[in-house]
Amino acid sequence: MVIEHDILTFFEWLLPGAGGMGALLTFFLAVALLSVFLTLLAYLFTSVRHGPFEAFYVVAKSIATGVSDVANTSPRRVLALARLAVTEAVRRKVLIAFVVFLLILLFAGWFLDVRSDHPGRLYISFVLTATNYLVLLLALFLAAFSLPNDIKNRTIYTVVTKPVRGTEIILGRVLGFATVGTALLAMMCLVSYLFVVRGLDHGHAAIAETVEEMTDRNSQPIGVRGETTLNSHHRHTFEVDADGYGRTDAQMGHWHEVLAVAGPDGATQYEVGPPQGQLLARVPIYSRGPQPLRFRDRSGQPAEKGISVGDFWTYRDYIEGGSQARAVWTFQDITAEQFPAGLPVEMTLGIFRTHKGDIEQIVRGELEVVNPETEVRSEPISFRPTEFEIFHLDVPRDIRVVDPATQVSRDGDLFEDLVAEDGSTEIWVRCADPGQYYGMSRADLYLLAAERPFFLNFVKGYVSIWLQMVVVICFGVMFSAFLSGAVAMMATLATIVMGFFSGFIVGVFRGVLDPNAPVTEKVLGGGPIESFYRLITQKNVSLELDPSIGAVVIQTIDKGLVILMRTVVMIIPDFGRLGTANYVAYGFNIDGDLLAQHGAVALAYAVTVSLASYFFFKSREIAA
Numbered sequence: 001m002v003i004e005h006d007i008l009t010f011f012e013w014l015l016p017g018a019g020g021m022g023a024l025l026t027f028f029l030a031v032a033l034l035s036v037f038l039t040l041l042a043y044l045f046t047s048v049r050h051g052p053f054e055a056f057y058v059v060a061k062s063i064a065t066g067v068s069d070v071a072n073t074s075p076r077r078v079l080a081l082a083r084l085a086v087t088e089a090v091r092r093k094v095l096i097a098f099v100v101f102l103l104i105l106l107f108a109g110w111f112l113d114v115r116s117d118h119p120g121r122l123y124i125s126f127v128l129t130a131t132n133y134l135v136l137l138l139a140l141f142l143a144a145f146s147l148p149n150d151i152k153n154r155t156i157y158t159v160v161t162k163p164v165r166g167t168e169i170i171l172g173r174v175l176g177f178a179t180v181g182t183a184l185l186a187m188m189c190l191v192s193y194l195f196v197v198r199g200l201d202h203g204h205a206a207i208a209e210t211v212e213e214m215t216d217r218n219s220q221p222i223g224v225r226g227e228t229t230l231n232s233h234h235r236h237t238f239e240v241d242a243d244g245y246g247r248t249d250a251q252m253g254h255w256h257e258v259l260a261v262a263g264p265d266g267a268t269q270y271e272v273g274p275p276q277g278q279l280l281a282r283v284p285i286y287s288r289g290p291q292p293l294r295f296r297d298r299s300g301q302p303a304e305k306g307i308s309v310g311d312f313w314t315y316r317d318y319i320e321g322g323s324q325a326r327a328v329w330t331f332q333d334i335t336a337e338q339f340p341a342g343l344p345v346e347m348t349l350g351i352f353r354t355h356k357g358d359i360e361q362i363v364r365g366e367l368e369v370v371n372p373e374t375e376v377r378s379e380p381i382s383f384r385p386t387e388f389e390i391f392h393l394d395v396p397r398d399i400r401v402v403d404p405a406t407q408v409s410r411d412g413d414l415f416e417d418l419v420a421e422d423g424s425t426e427i428w429v430r431c432a433d434p435g436q437y438y439g440m441s442r443a444d445l446y447l448l449a450a451e452r453p454f455f456l457n458f459v460k461g462y463v464s465i466w467l468q469m470v471v472v473i474c475f476g477v478m479f480s481a482f483l484s485g486a487v488a489m490m491a492t493l494a495t496i497v498m499g500f501f502s503g504f505i506v507g508v509f510r511g512v513l514d515p516n517a518p519v520t521e522k523v524l525g526g527g528p529i530e531s532f533y534r535l536i537t538q539k540n541v542s543l544e545l546d547p548s549i550g551a552v553v554i555q556t557i558d559k560g561l562v563i564l565m566r567t568v569v570m571i572i573p574d575f576g577r578l579g580t581a582n583y584v585a586y587g588f589n590i591d592g593d594l595l596a597q598h599g600a601v602a603l604a605y606a607v608t609v610s611l612a613s614y615f616f617f618k619s620r621e622i623a624a
Contacts, residue, residue, distance in 0.1 A: 006286060006288070007591045007593055007594050008593065008597075009593050010593045010596040010597060010600075013593070013597050014597075014600065023597070023600065023601075027604050030571075031608055034571070034608075038612075039059065039063075042059055042062075042615075043055055043056065043059050046058050046059055062615065062618065065618075066167075066611075066614060066615060066618070069165040069166060069167045069614070070167055070611070070614075072165065073165060073167045073168055073171065074165075074168060077164050077165075077168045077172075078168050078171045078172050078175060079172075079175070080172070081159070081164070081168055081169060081171075081172025081173070081176070082171075082172045082173075082175040082176035082179065083176065084159075084172065084176065085146070085172055085173050085175070085176020085177055085179075085180075086176045086179055086180055088146065088176070089142055089176065089177060089180040090180070092142070094138060094142065094180055094184070095184075097134060097135075097138045097184060098184055098187055098188065100134065101130070101131070101134055101188055101191070102191065104130055104134075105127070105130075105191065105192070105195050108126060108130075108195075109199070112126060112199075114232065114233060115233045116252070117252060117253065118252065118253040119199075119200060119232075119252055119253065119278070120196075120200055120253050120254065120278030120279060120585075120587075121253065121278075121585045121586060121587075123195070123196045123199050123200060124196055124458075124581075124584055124585040125581060125582075125585040127192035127195060127196060128192070128461055128462075128465070128581035128584060128585070129581060131185070131188050131189075131192060131462070131465055132465050132468065132579065132581065135181060135184065135185060135188070135465055135468075135469050136468060136469060136472050136496060138181065138184070139177065139181055139469045139472040139473045139476060140472060140476055140489060140492050140493060140496065141489065142177045142180070142181075142473070142476070143173070143174075143177055143472070143473045143474075143475075143476025143477045143480060143492070144476040144479060144480050144485060144488040144489040144491075144492050145480065145485040145488070145489065146173055146177070146476075146477070146480060147173070147477065147480040147481055147617070148480050148483070148484050148485035148488060149485060152485075166614050166617050166618050167610075167614050169617065170477060170481070170610055170613045170614050170617060171610060173477050174470075174473055174474055174477055174606070174610060177473045177477075178469070178470050178473055181466070181469045181470075181473070182466060185462055185465060185466055185469070188462075189458070189459060189462040192458075192462075193455065193458055196279070196458075197279070200254075200275060200278055200279070201274065201275070202231050202232040202275060203231065203272065203274065204228035204229050204231050204235070204236060204248075204256060204272040205228065205229045205272060206226055206227075206228055206229075206238065206258065206269070206270035206271075206272055207226060207227050207228065207229060208226075208269075210226040210227040211224050211225070211226035211270065212224060212225060212226065214239065221242065222241065222242055223239060223240050223241040223242050223246065224239070224240050224260075224270075225237065225238065225239045225240075226238055226270065228248060228256075228272055232252075233252075234251045234252050235251070236248035236249055236251055236255070236256060236272075237249050238256075238258045238270070238272070239258075240258050240259075240260050240270060244259060244260035244261075245257075245258075245259060245260075246258040246259075246260075248272070250277065250386075250389070253277065253278055253389075254275040254276060254277040254278045255275070255276055255277050256272045256273050256274065256275060256276065257272075257273035257276065258270055258271065258272050258273070259271050259273070278587075279454040279587075280451060280454060280587035281451060281452035281453065281454050281456070281457035281584075281587065281588070281589040281590075282346070282448055282450075282451055282452075282587055282588050282589060283448070283449040283450040283451070283452060283588075283589045284346070284446035284447065284448065284449065284588065285331065285446055285447040285448075285449045286442065286443060286446050287329040287330050287331050287442060287445070287446075288330065288331070288332050289330045289332060289424075291330065292329065292330055292442050293327065293328070293329055293330075293440070293441070293442040294327075294328050294330075295317060295319065295325070295326070295327055295328070296319075296324065296325055296326045296328065297324075297325055298320050298323035298324060298325045299323075299324055300324035300325075300326075305317050306318045306319050306325075306327065306439075306440075307319065307320060307325075307437065309352045309437055309439070311352075311439075315441055316350050316439035316440055316441050316444070317439065317440065317441070318350075318352055318437040318438060318439045318440075319429075319430070319431055319437065319438050319440075320431065320437055321363065321431030321432060321433045321434055321435060321436040321437060321438070322431070322432065322433060322434025322435065322436075323434075324430075325430070325431070326428045326429060326430045327428070327429045327438070327440050327445075328370075328426055328427070328428050328429075329426065329427045329429075329442070329445050330372065330424060330425075330426050331424065331425050331426070331427070331447060332422075332423055332424045333423040333424075334415075334419050334423050334424070334425050334447075335415075335423060336415040338449070339447070340397070341394075341396070341397055342394055342395050342396045342397045342399075342414055343369065343394070343395040343414065343447055344392065344393075344394055344395075344447060344448040345367070345392070345393045345394070345395060345427065345445065345446075345447060345448075346390055346391065346392050346393075346445070346446055346447075346448050347385065347390070347391050347393070347429070347440075347444055347445040347446075348388060348389065348390050348391070348444045348445075349365070349385050349387065349388075349391070349429075349438050349439065349440055349444060350387060350388065350438070350439030350440065350444075351363050351385075351387040351436065351437070351438060351439070352436070352437040352439060353435075353436055353437075354435045354436065354437070355435050362384040362385065362386060363384075363385075363431065363432075363433050363436045363438070364382060364383075364384055364431075364432040364433050365382070365383050365384070365385060365429060365430065365431055365432055365438060366380040366381065366382055366383070366429070366430045366432050367380070367381045367383060367393060367395075367427060367428070367429055367430075368380055368381070368427070368428040368430075369395055369399075369414065369418045369425060369426070369427055369428075370418065370425070370426040370427075370428055371417065371418045371419065371420055371425065371426075372420055372424055372425065372426050373420040373421070373424075374404070374417075374420075375404040376401050376402070376403060376404060376412075376417050376418060377401065377402050377404070377418070377428075378395070378399050378400065378401050378402070378412075378414075378418060379399075379400040379401070379402060379409055380430070381393065381395065382432070390587075392448070395414065396414070397413065397414045397415070398411065398412075398413065398414075399412055399413070399414050399417075399418070400412065401417045401418065427445065429445065450589075451589075452589045457583070457584055457589055457590055458584055460580065460583075460584075460590040460595055461580050461581060461583070461584040461590065463595060464578060464579055464580040464581075464590070464595070464598060465579075467578055467598055467599060467601075467602040468573075468575055468578050468579065468602075470602055470606055471573050471575075471578075471602050471605045471606065471609075472492065472495075472496060474605060474606045474609040474610055474613070475492050475495050475605075475609055476488065476489075476492045477609075477610075477613050478609050478610075478612050478613040478616060479491040479492050481613045481614075481616035481617040482616040482617070482619065495572050495573075496575065498565075498568065498569060498572055499572050499573050499574055499575035499576070500575045500576055501576075502569045502572070502574045502575075502576060503574075503576060505565050505566065505569045506566065506569060508527070508562060508565075524541040524542055525541035526545075526554075526555060526558055527555070527557075527558025527559065527561060527562050528558060528561055528562075529554050529557050529558050529561065530545070530554050530555060530558050533545075533554055573601065573602075573605050577598075578598050578601065578602070580594075580595075580598075
């Protein structure tokens, strides 16, 4: 699932509490340690050139000058230099990036799988990912080559001879390039949104020959059913009630409303509306508490976890069908004001079949709502989910409940009978078909609190890309302040790559060095040097190296390299976490607190990296 953990409020995340230091304290500690380390490093390098006593004076003077420059930075001069950076970027034809983006969208229709089970998810993921990579590459080239080219062409001396400070030059570059990137992102956002909406828009018509009447058990008419025309590689079946309102079944991640209207000749016609269910921004409420998800075994007794069906991916636990096995989610702070019509439940379940049977037949399930205090439960509500598809089920306010003492059912009220006084309630899910299994995790079932506008959520996704772009610009300017253009580009590119693959690097670190890591997380073949050695000698990764001094040396170097990579990953930004494309593609609202956290992280990197850029630039300026 996209959202695996509860999103903390911004101040819970920022300030110490709940056993954690908080992001603010962590930031200050990290900056303090890095400042001390870099100051000592600068002192050592300066000592080589000027001697230990003179080096102390030089470093202290540089720090004092830096504090003075930061305190006296002129916003007017920063804006003037930002305008120069914008002019420079335009002169370097950065608008070609937008043309390239338009060409990518123009030819994307040839390669995107229009028969995909989730075309909406595919289209949204494509435009956000394409924009992300293209904008980061643009920021990389703009920032990494700017200062080196100016120094190489000696145009920088025209600037530094004016009454400007180093901080103003650095901030002017960052602000100017960020302005250009923002303008391009805004245009890409609008074009991408139109591309997605236009690409997913399609229509159907009801086939009159397929329309037939539906009746109840007493042979009384209750509506009609029928089929739609084939369009966009799929068709729907639909049902319309006696009042003339209905909807189609779900196909390719969407459905349509169907209305019965009077035709020109007085005959009833059925109008199929536009597609719905693809462009969403759901606000989920997940289970909480000491045990947000627990299980009961086949005899109905509490169990620590579900059944393993042999799946290597242990994300989901399974319950046995046709037994008393159940998965139990606990929700808290549920009120009638929040859900006046009942509980809108959405779930995504895995299905494991022990026998094929009718492959078209959906494995049946049952859902019960239980009061954790009184143990009053609702009568089972049957449902038929599709594997790994979001299934929506409304639990009504007026519901039949069963008293635990008498086992007699009666009419009840959802919030009076099934929600405890403290606002907690439980949802029990059972697989009804023998020989089949349901797999679930905590995030697989949630309550739908609200739906936000998709366009606003789409814009939030682009705000996340903008934050990444600003961070890349700051790193590019920093590396360009003391490296040549090509080297600065490679250093910035390495930062981006390691930022996107930080999770993988952390996994390698744990798999190589942690003896207590689970077997599934162990890294076969060792670290980078050992892996290279095995590759060229064609040694099996599952076999230990022959005991020798060479093997000890290789493994020792590997441990040092892995520790170094882990340390670097702790310093550089985690671009994977800053991205929110999956939220938008899978139809989940990007929480404002989450976006605020990402903004604070980006601001922290922008400030610290810009300060480092200033000191690097001052040293290079002297050398020049």
